[in-house]
Amino acid sequence: MSTSSSSPAVQPLRPGPDVGPGPEGIRRVFIRDLVAGCYLGVHSHEKGSRQRVRVNLDLGVRDGGPPEGDSIHEVVCYEDVAEGLRRLLAGPHVNLVETLAENIARFCLEDPRVLSVRVRLEKLDVFPDAAAAGVEIERVRRGA
Template identity: 50%
Template sequence: MNKLFAQVTGTAAKAAPVKVLPQAPATPPALARIFVRDLVVMATIGIYEHEKREAQRLRVNLDMMVLDRQGQRRDDIADVVSYEDGVKIVRDLAAQGHLNLVETFAETVAHRLLADPRVHSVTVRVEKLDVFPDAASAGIEITRQRG
């Protein structure tokens, strides 16, 4: 009864604070970089009438940070994210039909690459090579990541 009285009136001995030990920081996943450099494809892309009628050269660069296959050292393509998948995505999109903007092209490629759960982040650079006679290229570079 005295215990109950002490609890109700607040005169019970206070419990010692619980000591919380710091947790070790979570280990980030091991990542590897997969890339494709200077892939040139023909695409109908642009807002002007001549760009809607005639394909033009695009140069595409891809950088993908992917989960490393630590511990798995089989010499098997099924164990890795293949750069060939990125090339196929770019070629398929270029062949798909007209897009108005290189921004849309880059976003679409990034979205499709990130559909693979092993891909952590991607940088996509899309350049029109023949848009200005006095410039090597004009375009966009975006970086997107999972989450």
């Protein structure tokens, strides 16, 4: 492949009015591999003792472009999400992984800027011959 010496083969992208996220854009806010102990499970040996779980979250957030004021208050803060997630995991006993995943999704969707959430919740010490067992759900805000 030959290129002219007067123009480079690759042109840098120059943002303009038609390039970049618009009012319909989606920003992904995520938390990967948060590990915590929680009271979870239906079996008698699971009641009354914490089990290790791993949580992965992927939030689809309404994105109107770069934060104009470069302020944390203009975005969905992953630190706030992680703190809320830790509070849920530290809460009372839940029987089903599915129920806890739904509770996590509901918490994430409390912020009106969050359009969708994917929750992957894994129990880490269920089987000696498997790294984890769990569920993954995705919930989308109605009308999003």
